[in-house]
Amino acid sequence: MTLLMKNPDSLKKLQQEVRDAVGNKGKVDEDDLYKLDYLKAVVKEALRLYPVLPLLAPRESRDRCVLAGYEIPKKTLVFVNAWAVGRDPKCWEQPEEFEPERFMHSSVDYKGTDFELIPFGSGRRGCPGMLLGATTVELALSNLVYSFDWELPEGTKDIDTSKTAGTVIHKKIPLQLMAKVPGR
Numbered sequence: 001m002t003l004l005m006k007n008p009d010s011l012k013k014l015q016q017e018v019r020d021a022v023g024n025k026g027k028v029d030e031d032d033l034y035k036l037d038y039l040k041a042v043v044k045e046a047l048r049l050y051p052v053l054p055l056l057a058p059r060e061s062r063d064r065c066v067l068a069g070y071e072i073p074k075k076t077l078v079f080v081n082a083w084a085v086g087r088d089p090k091c092w093e094q095p096e097e098f099e100p101e102r103f104m105h106s107s108v109d110y111k112g113t114d115f116e117l118i119p120f121g122s123g124r125r126g127c128p129g130m131l132l133g134a135t136t137v138e139l140a141l142s143n144l145v146y147s148f149d150w151e152l153p154e155g156t157k158d159i160d161t162s163k164t165a166g167t168v169i170h171k172k173i174p175l176q177l178m179a180k181v182p183g184r
Protein backbone atom coordinates (compact mmCIF):
# COMPACT_ATOMS: atom_id res chain seq x y z
CA MET A 1 0.00 0.00 0.00
CA THR A 2 2.92 2.36 0.69
CA LEU A 3 4.35 1.81 -2.79
CA LEU A 4 0.93 2.16 -4.38
CA MET A 5 0.21 5.41 -2.55
CA LYS A 6 3.57 6.71 -3.78
CA ASN A 7 2.67 5.58 -7.30
CA PRO A 8 -0.97 6.60 -7.78
CA ASP A 9 -1.04 5.57 -11.46
CA SER A 10 -0.23 2.00 -10.43
CA LEU A 11 -2.90 2.13 -7.72
CA LYS A 12 -5.50 3.30 -10.26
CA LYS A 13 -4.46 0.63 -12.76
CA LEU A 14 -4.66 -2.10 -10.11
CA GLN A 15 -8.02 -0.86 -8.86
CA GLN A 16 -9.37 -0.83 -12.41
CA GLU A 17 -8.14 -4.38 -13.07
CA VAL A 18 -9.66 -5.74 -9.86
CA ARG A 19 -12.98 -3.90 -10.17
CA ASP A 20 -13.38 -4.84 -13.86
CA ALA A 21 -12.63 -8.51 -13.16
CA VAL A 22 -14.76 -8.88 -10.02
CA GLY A 23 -17.71 -6.64 -10.92
CA ASN A 24 -20.23 -5.88 -8.16
CA LYS A 25 -19.92 -9.21 -6.36
CA GLY A 26 -18.89 -7.45 -3.14
CA LYS A 27 -15.49 -9.03 -2.50
CA VAL A 28 -12.53 -10.65 -4.19
CA ASP A 29 -12.36 -14.43 -3.73
CA GLU A 30 -9.39 -16.72 -4.14
CA ASP A 31 -11.01 -17.95 -7.39
CA ASP A 32 -10.69 -14.46 -8.90
CA LEU A 33 -6.94 -14.20 -8.42
CA TYR A 34 -5.92 -16.05 -11.59
CA LYS A 35 -7.50 -13.23 -13.65
CA LEU A 36 -5.47 -10.51 -11.95
CA ASP A 37 -2.13 -10.27 -13.77
CA TYR A 38 -1.36 -6.71 -12.72
CA LEU A 39 -2.04 -7.58 -9.07
CA LYS A 40 0.54 -10.37 -9.28
CA ALA A 41 3.01 -7.97 -10.92
CA VAL A 42 2.45 -5.42 -8.12
CA VAL A 43 3.10 -8.04 -5.43
CA LYS A 44 6.26 -9.27 -7.20
CA GLU A 45 7.53 -5.72 -7.57
CA ALA A 46 6.88 -4.93 -3.88
CA LEU A 47 8.71 -8.12 -2.85
CA ARG A 48 11.60 -7.27 -5.21
CA LEU A 49 12.09 -3.85 -3.60
CA TYR A 50 11.24 -4.89 -0.03
CA PRO A 51 11.98 -8.58 0.52
CA VAL A 52 10.47 -9.46 3.90
CA LEU A 53 13.59 -11.37 4.99
CA PRO A 54 16.29 -9.28 3.26
CA LEU A 55 19.11 -11.71 4.10
CA LEU A 56 16.97 -14.85 3.79
CA ALA A 57 17.87 -17.60 6.30
CA PRO A 58 21.56 -18.17 7.06
CA ARG A 59 23.33 -21.15 5.49
CA GLU A 60 26.52 -23.01 6.39
CA SER A 61 28.77 -24.31 3.62
CA ARG A 62 29.19 -28.11 3.75
CA ASP A 63 32.45 -28.12 1.74
CA ARG A 64 35.14 -25.72 0.62
CA CYS A 65 34.24 -24.05 -2.64
CA VAL A 66 35.33 -21.17 -4.86
CA LEU A 67 32.63 -18.76 -5.99
CA ALA A 68 33.40 -15.91 -8.39
CA GLY A 69 37.05 -16.13 -7.37
CA TYR A 70 36.32 -16.06 -3.62
CA GLU A 71 37.34 -19.03 -1.56
CA ILE A 72 34.64 -20.09 0.90
CA PRO A 73 36.03 -22.52 3.49
CA LYS A 74 34.03 -25.46 4.80
CA LYS A 75 31.54 -24.53 7.60
CA THR A 76 31.37 -20.83 6.70
CA LEU A 77 28.21 -18.97 7.70
CA VAL A 78 26.78 -17.59 4.46
CA PHE A 79 24.14 -14.91 4.02
CA VAL A 80 22.40 -14.29 0.69
CA ASN A 81 21.52 -10.63 0.29
CA ALA A 82 18.13 -10.80 -1.44
CA TRP A 83 17.71 -7.06 -0.91
CA ALA A 84 20.83 -6.29 -2.99
CA VAL A 85 19.95 -8.92 -5.60
CA GLY A 86 16.51 -7.35 -6.09
CA ARG A 87 18.09 -3.94 -6.74
CA ASP A 88 21.10 -5.11 -8.76
CA PRO A 89 21.44 -2.89 -11.86
CA LYS A 90 23.01 -5.86 -13.68
CA CYS A 91 19.67 -7.66 -13.41
CA TRP A 92 17.10 -4.86 -13.39
CA GLU A 93 16.49 -1.74 -15.43
CA GLN A 94 15.92 1.29 -13.20
CA PRO A 95 16.15 -0.97 -10.16
CA GLU A 96 15.11 1.66 -7.61
CA GLU A 97 11.85 2.46 -9.44
CA PHE A 98 8.52 0.82 -8.61
CA GLU A 99 7.41 -0.50 -12.01
CA PRO A 100 5.11 -3.53 -11.83
CA GLU A 101 4.91 -3.37 -15.66
CA ARG A 102 8.38 -4.96 -15.79
CA PHE A 103 6.73 -8.27 -14.85
CA MET A 104 3.79 -8.06 -17.25
CA HIS A 105 5.61 -9.58 -20.20
CA SER A 106 8.27 -11.48 -18.33
CA SER A 107 8.43 -15.04 -17.07
CA VAL A 108 10.53 -14.01 -14.03
CA ASP A 109 8.87 -15.38 -10.91
CA TYR A 110 9.72 -15.72 -7.23
CA LYS A 111 9.45 -19.50 -7.19
CA GLY A 112 13.17 -19.97 -6.69
CA THR A 113 14.51 -20.65 -10.17
CA ASP A 114 15.01 -17.03 -11.29
CA PHE A 115 17.86 -16.01 -9.04
CA GLU A 116 17.34 -12.28 -9.59
CA LEU A 117 14.05 -12.50 -7.64
CA ILE A 118 14.34 -14.55 -4.45
CA PRO A 119 12.05 -13.04 -1.76
CA PHE A 120 11.11 -16.60 -0.72
CA GLY A 121 14.66 -17.92 -1.00
CA SER A 122 15.46 -20.95 -3.10
CA GLY A 123 16.44 -24.58 -2.89
CA ARG A 124 15.69 -27.18 -0.24
CA ARG A 125 15.43 -24.58 2.53
CA GLY A 126 13.35 -22.16 0.46
CA CYS A 127 10.07 -20.97 1.99
CA PRO A 128 7.54 -23.84 2.16
CA GLY A 129 4.73 -21.30 2.79
CA MET A 130 5.35 -19.42 -0.47
CA LEU A 131 2.00 -20.11 -2.12
CA LEU A 132 0.02 -19.53 1.08
CA GLY A 133 2.00 -16.32 1.74
CA ALA A 134 1.68 -14.94 -1.78
CA THR A 135 -2.02 -15.83 -2.04
CA THR A 136 -2.76 -14.21 1.32
CA VAL A 137 -1.03 -10.99 0.25
CA GLU A 138 -2.82 -11.00 -3.13
CA LEU A 139 -6.20 -11.61 -1.50
CA ALA A 140 -5.76 -8.92 1.17
CA LEU A 141 -4.37 -6.28 -1.20
CA SER A 142 -6.94 -6.90 -3.93
CA ASN A 143 -9.79 -6.60 -1.41
CA LEU A 144 -8.37 -3.34 -0.03
CA VAL A 145 -8.25 -1.71 -3.45
CA TYR A 146 -11.54 -3.30 -4.57
CA SER A 147 -13.58 -2.05 -1.62
CA PHE A 148 -12.08 1.35 -0.91
CA ASP A 149 -10.56 4.43 -2.44
CA TRP A 150 -7.52 5.49 -0.48
CA GLU A 151 -6.35 8.95 0.55
CA LEU A 152 -3.63 10.39 2.74
CA PRO A 153 -4.94 12.05 5.93
CA GLU A 154 -5.15 15.83 5.64
CA GLY A 155 -1.83 17.52 6.23
CA THR A 156 0.28 14.49 5.24
CA LYS A 157 2.82 15.63 2.67
CA ASP A 158 5.22 12.77 2.21
CA ILE A 159 5.00 9.03 2.74
CA ASP A 160 7.81 7.71 4.87
CA THR A 161 9.47 4.56 3.54
CA SER A 162 12.17 4.07 6.18
CA LYS A 163 12.37 0.63 7.73
CA THR A 164 13.70 -1.03 10.83
CA ALA A 165 16.93 -3.04 10.73
CA GLY A 166 16.58 -6.71 11.62
CA THR A 167 15.84 -10.14 10.29
CA VAL A 168 12.37 -9.12 9.13
CA ILE A 169 11.65 -5.75 7.52
CA HIS A 170 9.09 -3.50 9.19
CA LYS A 171 8.14 0.05 8.40
CA LYS A 172 9.60 2.45 10.97
CA ILE A 173 6.55 4.68 10.82
CA PRO A 174 3.26 2.91 10.12
CA LEU A 175 1.35 3.99 7.02
CA GLN A 176 -1.81 5.92 7.88
CA LEU A 177 -4.52 6.20 5.25
CA MET A 178 -8.17 7.19 4.97
CA ALA A 179 -10.41 4.53 3.45
CA LYS A 180 -13.34 5.93 1.47
CA VAL A 181 -16.23 3.84 0.22
CA PRO A 182 -16.50 4.66 -3.51
CA GLY A 183 -19.57 6.73 -4.43
CA ARG A 184 -20.28 7.90 -0.86
Ligand code: HEM
Pocket residue numbers: 051052053056057058118119120121122123124125126127128129130132133134137
Ligand atom coordinates in the same frame (compact mmCIF):
# COMPACT_ATOMS: atom_id res chain seq x y z
C1 HEM B 1 4.76 -13.27 1.95
C2 HEM B 1 4.96 -14.20 2.87
C3 HEM B 1 6.27 -14.90 3.13
C4 HEM B 1 7.55 -14.55 2.77
C5 HEM B 1 8.03 -13.32 1.98
C6 HEM B 1 8.43 -15.59 3.27
C7 HEM B 1 9.81 -15.61 3.08
C8 HEM B 1 10.63 -16.62 3.55
C9 HEM B 1 12.05 -16.67 3.33
C10 HEM B 1 12.87 -15.63 2.54
C11 HEM B 1 12.52 -17.79 3.92
C12 HEM B 1 13.99 -18.26 3.93
C13 HEM B 1 14.24 -19.05 2.66
C14 HEM B 1 15.68 -19.26 2.30
O1 HEM B 1 16.57 -18.88 3.08
O2 HEM B 1 15.95 -19.84 1.21
C15 HEM B 1 11.41 -18.46 4.53
C16 HEM B 1 11.50 -19.65 5.23
C17 HEM B 1 10.42 -20.27 5.81
N1 HEM B 1 9.10 -19.91 5.70
FE1 HEM B 1 8.39 -18.28 4.73
N2 HEM B 1 7.67 -16.54 3.90
C18 HEM B 1 6.35 -16.17 3.84
C19 HEM B 1 5.27 -16.86 4.31
C20 HEM B 1 5.34 -18.06 4.99
C21 HEM B 1 4.19 -18.81 5.45
C22 HEM B 1 2.73 -18.38 5.22
C23 HEM B 1 4.66 -19.90 6.09
C24 HEM B 1 3.95 -21.04 6.78
C25 HEM B 1 2.66 -21.23 6.73
C26 HEM B 1 6.13 -19.86 6.02
C27 HEM B 1 6.98 -20.80 6.56
C28 HEM B 1 8.35 -20.80 6.43
C29 HEM B 1 9.23 -21.80 7.02
C30 HEM B 1 8.82 -22.97 7.90
C31 HEM B 1 10.53 -21.46 6.63
C32 HEM B 1 11.84 -22.20 6.99
C33 HEM B 1 12.13 -23.26 5.93
C34 HEM B 1 13.44 -24.01 6.19
O3 HEM B 1 14.31 -23.47 6.87
O4 HEM B 1 13.58 -25.13 5.70
N3 HEM B 1 6.49 -18.74 5.32
N4 HEM B 1 10.26 -17.73 4.28
